[in-house]
Amino acid sequence: xxxxxxxxxxxxxxxxxxxxxxxxxxxxxxxxxxxxxxxxxxxxxxxxxxxxxxxxxxxxxxxxxxxxxxxxxxxxxxxxxxxxxxxxxxxxxxxxxxxxxxxxxxxxxxxxxxxxxxxxxxxxxxxxxxxxxxxxxxxxxxxxxxxxxxxxxxxxxxxxxxxxxxxxxxxxxxxxxxxxxxxxxxxxxxxxxxxxxxxxxxxxxxxxxxxxxxxxxxxxxxxxxxxxxxxxxxxxxxxxxxxxxxxxxxxxxxxxxxxxxxxxxxxxxxxxxxxxxxxxxxxxxxxxxxxxxxxxxxxxxxxxxxxxxxxxxxxxxxxxxxxxxxxxxxxxxxxxxxxxxxxxxxxxxxxxxxxxxxxxxxxxxxxxxxxxxxxxxxxxxxxxxxxxxxxxxxxxxxxxxxxxxxxxxxxxxxxxxxxxxxxxxxxxxxxxxxxxxxxxxxxxxxxxxxxxxxxxxxxxxxxxxxxxxxxxxxxxxxxx
RNA sequence: GGCGCGUUCGUCUAGCGGUUAGGACGCUGGCCUCUCACGUCGGUAACACGGGUUCGAGUCCCGUACGCGCUACCA
Numbered sequence: 001x002x003x004x005x006x007x008x009x010x011x012x013x014x015x016x017x018x019x020x021x022x023x024x025x026x027x028x029x030x031x032x033x034x035x036x037x038x039x040x041x042x043x044x045x046x047x048x049x050x051x052x053x054x055x056x057x058x059x060x061x062x063x064x065x066x067x068x069x070x071x072x073x074x075x076x077x078x079x080x081x082x083x084x085x086x087x088x089x090x091x092x093x094x095x096x097x098x099x100x101x102x103x104x105x106x107x108x109x110x111x112x113x114x115x116x117x118x119x120x121x122x123x124x125x126x127x128x129x130x131x132x133x134x135x136x137x138x139x140x141x142x143x144x145x146x147x148x149x150x151x152x153x154x155x156x157x158x159x160x161x162x163x164x165x166x167x168x169x170x171x172x173x174x175x176x177x178x179x180x181x182x183x184x185x186x187x188x189x190x191x192x193x194x195x196x197x198x199x200x201x202x203x204x205x206x207x208x209x210x211x212x213x214x215x216x217x218x219x220x221x222x223x224x225x226x227x228x229x230x231x232x233x234x235x236x237x238x239x240x241x242x243x244x245x246x247x248x249x250x251x252x253x254x255x256x257x258x259x260x261x262x263x264x265x266x267x268x269x270x271x272x273x274x275x276x277x278x279x280x281x282x283x284x285x286x287x288x289x290x291x292x293x294x295x296x297x298x299x300x301x302x303x304x305x306x307x308x309x310x311x312x313x314x315x316x317x318x319x320x321x322x323x324x325x326x327x328x329x330x331x332x333x334x335x336x337x338x339x340x341x342x343x344x345x346x347x348x349x350x351x352x353x354x355x356x357x358x359x360x361x362x363x364x365x366x367x368x369x370x371x372x373x374x375x376x377x378x379x380x381x382x383x384x385x386x387x388x389x390x391x392x393x394x395x396x397x398x399x400x401x402x403x404x405x406x407x408x409x410x411x412x413x414x415x416x417x418x419x420x421x422x423x424x425x426x427x428x429x430x431x432x433x434x435x436x437x438x439x440x441x442x443x444x445x446x447x448x449x450x451x452x453x454x455x456x457x458x459x460x461x462x463x464x465x466x467x468x469x470x471x472x473x474x475x476x477x478x479x480x
Numbered sequence: 481g482g483c484g485c486g487u488u489c490g491u492c493u494a495g496c497g498g499u500u501a502g503g504a505c506g507c508u509g510g511c512c513u514c515u516c517a518c519g520u521c522g523g524u525a526a527c528a529c530g531g532g533u534u535c536g537a538g539u540c541c542c543g544u545a546c547g548c549g550c551u552a553c554c555a
Contacts, residue, residue, distance in 0.1 A: 010555050045554055110553075117552090126482045127551060151553050169485070178483050178551085186553040193555050217484055217550040240486080240548095247547060275492095278504090284494045288504050305493075308548065312491050315505040325518075360517040420514095435514030447516045 003035030004206045007061075007068070008197065010042040011053035014258035015060040017311065018212065018242040018250055021276040025239065025304075026210045027066045028277065031296045035207070039071030040200060043084045044190045060259045064269045065292060078204045083196050090191040093199050093229070094152050094184055102228035103184060105141045105150040106133040128180040129153065152185035154194070154221060154228075162220035167208075167237035168304045169216065179220050194218060198225040201234055210237045210301075213308075237301060240280050241308040250311055262316075266339060266364025271320040279309040289322055317362040324361050332358060339367040349457045352413075356453030370449075374457050378466060379444030388446075389470055394437035397429045401438055402467045411460040413452035441470040 005026040009019055030037035039061070041054060058072060068074065071081045080086060097103035106129070113129070120127045134155060136144075144150070157176040165171055184195040191199070201209065216238045226233040244254040256262060262272055274290055282305070283290075283298045290298065327335065336354045357370040381389060388394060400423045408415065420438070424430045439451055442458060455463055 008555095012555080042555065048554065106553095113553085121481085124481050153553095172484075174484065180551075183553050188553075190553085192553070197555095212549095213485070214549055214555090238485085243548080245491085249548075278492070280492095282493050282504095284503080286503055288492090307486050309493090310491055312505070315492065318505055321518090357517090359519090430513075432514050437514095439514060445515085449517080451514065 001207060003030055003033035003208060004038065004204065005030040005035065005208050005210055006038045006040055006201070006204065006206050008040045008042050008200075008211075009057060010045065010048065010193075011050060011057060012048050013050050013053055013056075014260055015057055016250075016257050017259055017262070017272075017276060018257075020060070020064065020066075020259050020272075021242065021279060022211055022239060023061065023066055024273060024277055025237075025281075025299075025301075026208075027068075028292075028296050028299045029208065029210060029301055030069075032299055036069040037067075038078070038204060038206075039068040039081060040204070041072060041082045041084075042193065042196065043082055044193065044196050046188065046190065056260070063263060064259065064273055066273075083191070083200065086196075086200065087189065087191075089203070090185070090195055090199055091189070094191070094195060097154070097184070097228055098152065100228065101155065102224075103152050103154050104134055104136060105145055106153045106181075106183070107136075107144055107148050107150045108132055126178070131181060134181065149187045151183045151187050153181040154184050154224065156181055156221065156224055162223060164219055164223055164236075166216070166219075167235060167301055168240075168306060169238060172216070172219070174217070174220050176220065179224075182218075182221050184225075194221050194225065198222050198229075198231075202226070202229070202231045206234050208235045208237065208301075210239065213238045213241050237304060240305055242279060243308045243310045245310055245312075247308065247310065255311075255313065264365075266366070267316065267320050268323045268364075271316070271323040274323075275316045275319050279311070280305045288319070321362045324364070325359055327358075329355070336364065336367060339364045340371075341368040349459075352453055352457045356449040356457070360449065373443050373445065373448045374454065378442060381440055381444050382446070385440045385444070385446050388436055389440050390472070391433075391437070393427075393429050393433055395471055396427050397423055397434050397437050398441055398467050398471050400427050402464050402471070405460060405464055405467075408460065411455055411463060413450075413456040416452040416455040437470075438467070441467045 007019075007023040007026050009015070009023075027037050029035075041057075043049065043054075054072065061068070070076045070078060075081065094103060098105070108129075112132075116130050117127050133141075133153070156179045160176050161173050162176055162179070163171065163173045182194050183192050185191055200206075219236065219238075223233055242250040244250055246254070248254075250257055256265070259272070263269070270291060273292055274288075274295070277290065277295050277299075278288065281299065281303060283300075283303075324332070333351055333354055336358075337350075353371055353374045354367070356374075357367065360370060361367065401419065404419050404422050404426070405411065408419070411419075420434065424434055427434075435451060436446065439448065439454075440446060442451070442454055442463065448454065458466070
């Protein structure tokens with residue numbers, strides 16, 4: 001039997017990183033098993049419709065390289081893949097349940113339901129439907145259905161235990177007495193998640209349901225539905241939640257949660273996938289860096305972690321930095337040029353500057369600030385830097401540097417090292433005492449990217465000009 | 481409140497009865513003939529608690545505590 005997994009989000013906004021992790025696991029498992037991965041849009045709640053949410057979802061998946069075999073825009077015999085386009089199917093199926101006595105019509109008003117609920121809350125007893133319509137005869141139900149609004153509820157067993165196996169949790173037991181007579185069909189004719197997901201998973205031949213832990217408590221309802229229909233239930237794996245640093249469920253209040261937010265900040269898709277895949281599953285061993293293909297090869301659905309995982313941005317940052325470093329020059333340059341923002345860098349030498357900051361980047365959006373050292377006039381030296389500059393040896397070094405440079409046709413990062421060696425040979429000044437004065441003269445600062453890159457970026461003339469500016473008593477005696 | 485799930489360094493985790501409890505991030509020290517970063521070599525730090533079972537428990541069982549989830553005509 002070929003494995004079929006599905007990612008079934010409801011289009012209510014942006015793609016949460018936790019949702020993306022779920023999508024990833026479904027995708028990775030299907031690919032690994034040589035199976036199919038499908039995308040189904042669970043748009044059964046008309047009140048939660050959000051403009052553009054589907055488009056956003058699709059683009060998010062595509063940007064992260066998670067492709068589906070069937071779904072929106074990729075229809076096949078098992079579609080359509082929008083639940084809102086499958087309403088007649090749900091109605092047909094729920095009729096079967098009504099006929100077999102596994103479900104019943106409920107005519108209770110929203111007001112009555114609320115009153116019941118308040119009463120239960122007050123009495124401190126478990127809340128849930130009180131079963132008022134559960135015992136209605138078929139005749140009475142049919143009669144009232146002609147002119148009264150109703151919902152259809154599942155008639156769950158009242159006694160005994162529901163035991164099932166979850167790939168992540170192992171054996172789980174829940175008493176049927178704890179399960180409510182869940183609404184399957186709303187009064188607006190739309191199915192609830194519970195009905196729709198069971199019907200669709202069956203007809204779409206889904207073999208493995210991989211979803212968030214929040215669904216674990218409703219498994220009995222789903223299992224009862226499968227049983228009532230006479231269908232075989234898929235295997236299930238309920239994933240641990242992603243958490244905030246304070247261990248509450250990952251939420252907007254404590255940072256970014258949308259995949260798109262991270263993309264906007266300059267995180268690479270591969271890094272994001274890698275990081276998310278390792279939240280809840282781990283191959284063991286020293287390595288933490290895995291491409292999507294490597295994840296597919298290494299993944300083991302039986303080794304998914306049980307406990308929630310705190311989303312640690314620091315580790316994501318590190319991982320993203322690792323991915324940036326492994327980008328080859330052409331790829332990096334192409335990507336980096338999209339992140340210049342308003343930084344006005346010398347177009348002709350842009351690549352030199354970009355390459356100079358490559359290893360120091362954690363995220364691509366740091367590029368403008370990292371490039372600042374290359375732009376405009378050198379900064380005014382801090383006291384410590386000015387002090388260093390004033391040293392006799394510094395002055396000697398700078399003079400030698402300017403003179404030796406003047407004899408050269410041009411300046412490259414490589415040539416810069418040669419000049420520095422020559423300065424050392426001539427003056428005997430070396431190490432920090434040699435490099436610092438030059439760095440300060442060129443940039444005004446004591447920190448920054450590798451000096452050779454900066455020297456190359458500025459060019460011979462500008463090097464000489466800046467150095468001479470820092471030689472005392474020589475301000476009026478420029479070489480240019 | 482009820483039910484369910486969970487609990488190994490600060491964080492992500494390895495461990496599947498006998499280990500000096502391993503790795504990664506972070507933090508930190510050294511090195512890399514300039515700084516920072518990179519890289520590299522070290523260091524720091526954990527089995528929630530209490531009972532069992534066993535020659536032996538992070539690993540199995542029970543309880544307690546704490547955390548989280550569910551408890552809708554939302555998913």
